[in-house]
Amino acid sequence: MTSGAFVGPDVPALPDLQNCIHCGFCLPVCPTYIATGQELESPRGRLHLIRAALDGRAEASGRLLAHLDLCLQCRACETACPSNVPYGRIVEDARAATMARGVRARPRSWSMRALTLRQVIARPRVLRPAFALLRLYGRSGVQRLVRGPLARLLPGRLREAEAQAPAPSGRPFRRSGVLTAPEQRRGRVAFLTGCVHGELYPSMHEATVRVLARLGFEVVAPLAQACCGALHSHGGDVEAARDLARRNIAAFDDAGEGAGVDAGEGAGIDAVIVNAAGCGAAMKEYGRLLRNDVEWRDRAERFATSVRDVLEFVAGQDFAAGLGALDINVTLQDACHLAHAQGIRDAPREILRAIPGLRLHEMATPDRCCGSAGFYSVAQPEMSRTVLGAKMADVESTGATVIATANPGCTLQLENGVRGSELLAGRAAVQHVIELLDASYRAGG
Numbered sequence: 001m002t003s004g005a006f007v008g009p010d011v012p013a014l015p016d017l018q019n020c021i022h023c024g025f026c027l028p029v030c031p032t033y034i035a036t037g038q039e040l041e042s043p044r045g046r047l048h049l050i051r052a053a054l055d056g057r058a059e060a061s062g063r064l065l066a067h068l069d070l071c072l073q074c075r076a077c078e079t080a081c082p083s084n085v086p087y088g089r090i091v092e093d094a095r096a097a098t099m100a101r102g103v104r105a106r107p108r109s110w111s112m113r114a115l116t117l118r119q120v121i122a123r124p125r126v127l128r129p130a131f132a133l134l135r136l137y138g139r140s141g142v143q144r145l146v147r148g149p150l151a152r153l154l155p156g157r158l159r160e161a162e163a164q165a166p167a168p169s170g171r172p173f174r175r176s177g178v179l180t181a182p183e184q185r186r187g188r189v190a191f192l193t194g195c196v197h198g199e200l201y202p203s204m205h206e207a208t209v210r211v212l213a214r215l216g217f218e219v220v221a222p223l224a225q226a227c228c229g230a231l232h233s234h235g236g237d238v239e240a241a242r243d244l245a246r247r248n249i250a251a252f253d254d255a256g257e258g259a260g261v262d263a264g265e266g267a268g269i270d271a272v273i274v275n276a277a278g279c280g281a282a283m284k285e286y287g288r289l290l291r292n293d294v295e296w297r298d299r300a301e302r303f304a305t306s307v308r309d310v311l312e313f314v315a316g317q318d319f320a321a322g323l324g325a326l327d328i329n330v331t332l333q334d335a336c337h338l339a340h341a342q343g344i345r346d347a348p349r350e351i352l353r354a355i356p357g358l359r360l361h362e363m364a365t366p367d368r369c370c371g372s373a374g375f376y377s378v379a380q381p382e383m384s385r386t387v388l389g390a391k392m393a394d395v396e397s398t399g400a401t402v403i404a405t406a407n408p409g410c411t412l413q414l415e416n417g418v419r420g421s422e423l424l425a426g427r428a429a430v431q432h433v434i435e436l437l438d439a440s441y442r443a444g445g
């Protein structure tokens with residue numbers, strides 16, 4: 001399909017763009033507009049550029065891509081918009097339909113990103129050894145030297161990149177099959193273990209499985225599952241995202257078989273549980289991602305309705321019995337893809353407020369992006385740092401020493417923020433809400 005300057009199956013839909021009434025309510029919540037004050041780095045400005053390209057009044061060029069690439073895809077603008085403009089999908093489509101023309105005017109870091117996504121993130125056989133090397137780098141003490149006495153010898157950009165490198169700890173979570181089978185089974189759920197998540201933050205997965213087991217759910221993790229494809233989709237590589245979506249739908253449907261309930265797709269599974277907000281948001285949109293695939297679209301729609309963020313799922317259960325006290329001061333960072341993309345704000349707060357002794361101190365703007373945004377912190381380090389700086393100032397003003405999150409990308413970014421904060425370095429920790437709930441259960445015996 002061709003429309004204006006865009007080509008391919010993902011040309012943005014004109015009715016979506018026509019919803020914009022140019023009111024500008026989205027501007028004050030947009031981190032890139034706040035940072036630059038430039039209309040073209042605001043949601044309204046980007047929509048204007050996309051509409052011009054759609055109408056054929058402007059080229060879908062490298063210049064357009066540059067403005068789209070500076071967007072964090074945090075979707076705060078969608079929450080603020082009184083006209084329900086589906087900004088996230090318009091930008092994803094515009095990016096894909098520009099790249100379908102062969103436009104590749106991105107800096108080299110974006111090409112590296114595409115290569116990394118296809119050849120490393122989506123391939124466990126490459127990803128796992130890469131993380132093993134990172135683990136060795138951290139444990140051997142070399143990282144401490146590089147971040148300490150040797151830091152001034154490194155060129156600036158390399159030093160910045162190294163400072164953002166993850167420091168995986170503990171044994172990676174690579175389990176599959178039946179993870180827990182409680183005696184008093186109330187239900188059965190399937191669990192997305194994801195690509196990077198289990199390598200980087202195995203403790204989040206362990207805590208998730210323990211909490212679900214405590215609530216009486218058998219947890220299964222299909223061996224054939226794959227990366228959710230969110231980062232591919234955001235980057236405009238929608239074909240790779242579609243391949244991953246098909247693999248996941250098939251894998252999770254198979255996980256339902258043999259559960260002894262109904263036959264058929266997803267049989268016996270109460271929900272597909274995801275503990276990474278970005279992955280959950282992407283999987284809830286598989287129906288749209290595969291909308292042009294006649295063979296898969298109905299199955300994708302059905303699958304999408306079974307996906308639940310773990311906090312959304314737990315808050316819907318009778319979870320408050322047996323909680324022990326945690327004497328901590330906590331602030332909650334609303335993951336963008338939980339609050340803005342999935343509309344889930346109450347569940348994490350409900351869980352945190354139920355924990356005895358835990359004091360929740362809200363930030364002024366808890367749902368403002370932290371600047372992580374998948375690969376954004378690597379591809380757009382300057383803007384990412386600016387956005388993180390504002391976030392850390394907000395965190396510091398709360399007096400909390402635990403930052404609760406619901407997404408591993410936010411955890412990684414906020415850990416970097418804590419390391420760089422004079423007030424919080426060495427004093428504060430970043431934890432998933434589910435880890436705090438798990439710690440409370442353990443404190444309660």
Ligand code: SF4
Pocket residue numbers: 029030031032033041042043046070071072073074075076077078087
């Ligand atoms: S998604 Fe976030 S960064 Fe992008 S335009 Fe909307 S508010 Fe701004």
Ligand code: SF4
Pocket residue numbers: 019020021022023024025026027043044047077080081082083084085
């Ligand atoms: S708030 Fe919505 S309608 Fe108003 S300018 Fe932004 S996108 Fe357009």
